[in-house]
Amino acid sequence: MAALARETCANHPDRPGTAVCIGCRKVVCRECSTQWEGIHYCATCLARRRQGERRRSGLVAWTIWGGAVAGLFLAATRLLVWAGVLLVGG
DSSP states (O other): OHHHHHSBOSSOTTSBOOEEOTTTOOEEOTTTOEEETTEEEOHHHHHHHHHHHHHHHHHHHHHHHHHHHHHHHHHHHHHHHHHHHHHHHO
16 A cells, blocks of 8 residues: 555546556555546446446346246247147147
8 A cells, every 4th residue: 555655546647546457457545546346447437337237237138138038939839730730739
């Protein structure tokens, strides 16, 4: 932490740096630093990280929806095959 005291914020040169962004490695002041899951981020890297989380959660929802549709399609196919066997066999 002593090394940061000599460096200034990348956004505010008049303020001392208190953290290093894990994304871009810039030194930032207390106002510019945000902790997320115990890790310091600058505003730009935090926005990028949050955007990635939104994409990932959307992908999970799409995967679940796609799985449900595939399951219904499989069930309908089996039903049609079963019905066809009864018609042909009977």
